[in-house]
Amino acid sequence: MSGQVIALSGGIGGAKLALGLDRVLAPGELTIIANTGDDFRHLGLHISPDIDTLLYTLAGLDDPVKGWGRRDETWTFTRALAELGGEAWFQLGDGDLAIHVERTRRLAAGETLSQVTEALRRRLGIGARIVPMSDEPVATRVHTDEGWLDFQHYFVRRRCEPRVVGLDFAGAGEARMAPEVAAAFADPALRAVILCPSNPYLSVDPILAVPGMRAALAGCAAPVIAVSPIIAGQAVKGPTAKMMAELGLEPSAETVARHYEGLIDAFVVDEADAGLAIAGMQIAATPTLMRSLADKQRLARFVLGLAARLA
Template sequence: MGSVVALAGQIGGAKLADGLRRLRGGQLTVIVNTGDDYETMGLAVSPDIDTMLYTLSGIADPQRGWEPVEETYSFFDMLKRLGGPDRIPLGDRSMAMQLLRAEGLRQERRLTEITLEFCHALGINDARVLPMSDDPVRTQFITEAGDVRYHEYFSDLQCEPVVKGFFYAGADRAGLSEEIINAMYAPDLEAVVICPTNPYHTIRPILEIEGMRELLKSRGVPIIAVTPIVGGNALRGSAGKIMRELGHEVSARSVALEYYQLIDGFVIDHEDEAQVEGIRASGFDVVAAPTFMRTMEDRANLAQAVLDFAATIRAGRAAEAAG
């Protein structure tokens, strides 16, 4: 069995990464969006890395997957009492990574190093979690209420303003880490998986890193994306709303088109099986699978479907080359 590189962020991304880890223990590298990272009161918050690490280490809260289970808010209660910033709740346990990360960055350590140390400390020994870059990239939501960051849009603005577009400040100057290049050049690489999550502000920032698209394409292994949209609804989050506001149809097909000229295969939900032919007509290979991940088993099942799909594409290519 070969190695796999996954592009991920948010809870859907973390869940599929967890499924892939279960099937490809020790051979999984996850490249995580850091475009939503921000600093507050000397803390370095990396929402997608934190969600990934809690999920892969098995300590994510089952309902609130972006924080560790049994999170407490003693710090935040006192902070509010003292008149400190009270918009975004800071959990006591969550602050440990945020504070240690900030301390590491102040000491000019690379985010990749810091993240790999967290993996090790949390007992994540069968997957490598890598930030998409060691350089800062800051995704901006261009909205009717002005340009805002992810945490401002979601927490302060409650996802209300109409989104007109995005830009990824710093992406064109951000470098690819040695660890990402090594993972992509692993001799046994068999697939690149784009996890089911928001294409605009979770996957796109990763793809915008200078040289990333070329690197992903360069190895010629199948690149498979999984839809975060089922039956016209985003499984979680605000992807549906944003798609509508950007003028797109809310559908798996719209997500697939975001990855046009990049992916080789697209996974939709069984519920949308009727769309298979339509999406295939856009130039993608398409399969349907159960994309809801309620249980741990669901995660592994979806991962298996994705890897099987990649194997089929590889086999087809091999047959073509042989024929």
């Protein structure tokens, strides 16, 4: 079955399913809407961590051990910066620096983030389109027991240690969907929208905070399917379960499913959560842990098959 597919994705967890989708769909059939709430300026550079994770993953350049950054990376710059007393808490590899420098240069020359990302994915030979949720800045801020922290200071500098009491997406109210995002939702050939297994609160909610995004999902004629990032009460990657508990939410697939109620037609859980039932929502169970490329492709085919049955 041919047609267009949209995937909403954050970084590492979402990129795994995005890679599976990219490998099983024909070139040009997949549009990945990337979270840019994590974007920030560091050392004068515009850094887009989730976009870069998607670019590296789909181009086969990602570090399979760390899960972030480029493979075979060297760290001369960061070490030298630390020796000078510079801001070395956010590690920038020598190869990774290139993408930040080039993005910053092109943005300063007047290109939009969408245009820069399109140019980068073409240079890296990626078939899927990768588009930012918005060309306007949206900044995820984390309200903690130590006060407000910018996302990267919470996530990287403080290693998610402070207790989370709330979240804010600064600038979201003034942002607009990137033109390519609106076009993807308006495409009559759209056959599925997939919410990848990214952190619902830190990675997907910033996308949904962009005006028009929730309406586009709720009004979408194609099936909308979310994949749970929680397996048997545990997050596959990152601080999702810890954050949910701190916000007074039970870390479970059901909690995530209910978070998306009104936006999705079906929810995919791991076999460990196969007993889940929610009125008005189709629940489908399958192995969702993605260790290998074969796992990613198998889950992608399962989700696309579910979408075809729902259509």
